[in-house]
Amino acid sequence: MSAALERPPALVAAAPYLVVEQVSKRFGTFQALDHVSLAVEPGEFVSFLGPSGCGKTTLLRAIAGLDPPSSGRIAQGGRDITHLPPGRRDFGIVFQSYALFPNLSVTANIGYGLRGRAWPRRRREERVAELLALVGLAEHAAKYPAQLSGGQQQRVALARALASEPGLLLLDEPLSALDAIVRQHLRGEIRALQRRLGVTTVMVTHDQEEAMSVSDRVVVMSRGRIEQVGTPEAIYRQPASAFVAGFVGRSSHVSATVEAPPGLLLVEGLRLPCAAARPLLYGTPVEAFIRPEDVRLGGAATALPGAFDAEVTHGEFLGPVCRLSLEASLPSGRRWRLEADAPPELARAAPGTVLPVAFPAERVMVFPADA
């Protein structure tokens, strides 16, 4: 009660459903979370994305109360839950392993949390039947988890987590134990279900395609910190840091310095036009990134300023596009490896072919290099 009375005015005004404030977590000398702050709106689907060890699972477990944070504050629905045990919070969780109880039937698993006075027998049975229909497993109700496929087990875990209508759904790598096709199918289903129920959802994943395809917003994390929070498009098109640019999507990377005329980069003697470098000071060391689909090759390249030659080393057929690996000789003598999506007429370029290459100035992403 007192927590509700003391909630800060800022929280009431913005009314986000889940607020993480300055949360840190240490395991011995290892800083798993370093002053992380985040707000999730009601009904929003947010993914934590990052390489293993970035702290995304630690943050999820802190929100669930399984590993309370060392410092900081977490509030859900305006209530401070930082130090509440998991049993007194309001969330459902699906683990990577699903953690289905192997000795209980599908029905018993889904109804596991529906107990006490609030759930008399009739009501519980109705609710379980409703959930079974919701996840499309009505005919498997009496089976044990081991008799189901991976995708079906996943749905049971989801139904169990949603059974008592929690305000918050937590998904810890829910799809990574499944094969590629089931995975794509299920992530669509999870998203549709989440939209229908309007439950605020936080998902942890290391699969960027998964994060981008289902989330309203993606939280990119690295080494215990949040690198960027944004819509999938924003983190792809306007990455906030060199880490995000390198981690999300494919890109070719090079170290450069800002040249004297505004809007130019110098890469070991090679000059590249770059719109984003305009506001930067001359001589600033930067990291530059370009996505393969933004690289222009052949005729389209010679029309652009700053075109240079590169040799095809090999081609990779990906179905809709053919991605070429190229090597450019920099004036310094070093070889620079690039990736570019080839237009149809260049898709069969043989290794050894030399092609003109250019980057559209507004597509080159630059970030000041770390000291």
Place this chain on the structure above:
Amino acid sequence: MREAPLRAGLWLALALLGIGLVLPLGTVLLRAFEDAEGGFAGLANILAYARTPALRLAAWNSLWTAALTTLLTVPLAFLYAYGLTRACLPARPAFRAVMLLPVLAPSLLPALALITLFGNQGLLRGMLGGGSLYGPVGIVAAQVFYCFPHAAIILSVALGMADARLYEAAAALRAGRWRVFWTVTLPGARYGLVSATTVVFTLVVTDFGIPKVIGGQFPVLATDVYKQVVGLQNFNMGAVVGLVLLLPAVGGFLLDRWAEGQRSATLSGRAVAYQPRPRPARDVPLLLLCLLVAGFLLGIVGVACWSSLIRFWPWNLSLTLDNYDFARFDAAGWGTVWTSVRMAAWVALIGTPLAFGTAWLLERGAPGGLLSSVLRFVAGLPLAVPGLVLGLGTILFFNHPANPLGFLYGTLGLLVLNSLVHFYTVPHLAAVTAIRQLDPEFEAVGASLRVPALLTFARVTVPICLPAILDIAVYFFVNAMTTVSAVIFLYGPETKPASIAVVHMDEAGQASAAAAMACAILGVTVAVKLAQLAMAGVVERATQGWRAR
């Protein structure tokens, strides 16, 4: 806050292990440095020990008989286990059952059977060529019988976990059979071999029953402790000998722990189980060997049973059940068997929930903290403490005039506590292994669904682990039923267990009655084991249906 009642369970376990193990052991340590009047004696007792040639001789005797037994038992057990796991033998379940038979018998049984055959009035005494059975010959022979299953169980587990892919890879690389054996099979089983060696060595050094019955005038450490304490009432010297006895046990324990740690990573989850194919050149010799060993094991038990039915050894070989009328030899009669059954039942009834519950609390319910670390360590300790040392410590601790728990001395309660603590480690480790196989997120899921951890424990953890729990209960029961070494210091006039009655009857020269009593114990343990097998079927149907696909 919700963990508080769960942590109370940990405190209870720690209290029991503290009273039953840590404090008695501490008492032994203290008494080794005290003089007869209770003053501080420094190293005087230990120096006195080192200066007594008879006592030094006992230590040497213990070491070399243990080494010889190990040298005989481990290769034999390896071949037997190899036959069971890597060859195509007929009737493998029967061979496995026979292998386990000695575990169910008190260690005195093989000694009594050997005396029947080769003793002073033995049928086959001539085969010893004038040598005497009483001494190293009898000790080593009986110990091989007694230790064989312990080594064979460890080795068949080690050999049973073979990865077929390694054998296919070796075959694809055109390695010969011997090369495969030396480079794949043996390295795969090497930690099992270390484990089996240390277990056998420690069992022999610390066993009391066999040297007591068949050792004759041949002194070993275990009988020395008994002699110092019961014969000479020299508790302080008994404590010193106890400490000496503790050394090989602790050494073996540490070595085994090391091997256990090394073994963990040898088999990955993706391994493909090895299936042997028939090959007569390997199968026939192994079958003959297994038949020989099984014949030896069954023969010993058979001789013991037979001698228990003999009217008057060796003059009247007609059969009778008179030897089972125990009241003729011991005032308590069948009461001693009844005492043992009650004691073993209590040990199983209290020990099983205690060991499993504690293991669950340590792993899942209320893990972490200093209390957990201390308890984990103490739970592993009993394996390194010989029963005689534990028994001696218990008598010294509970008999101390200042101990408010002194009223327990001589009661069934103390026997139960002592056996519970003595055999605690193996059930604890078995429970930990069973619980670790469960998904680590069960409790977290339960908590997120607002189901208390204890309910998830009762609805999920216990039903899944029921076969392991049954194993633990039977382990406690069988060991409490057959133990001699710890309880020999602790029983009271009203609470003499059957295994002690065997020792007393043998001392009194009533060999046939002693054999009958040993067979009665064996009968109870075999019945319990059979009941477990029957119940396992029921339990399987009731709680393990989910395992079927």
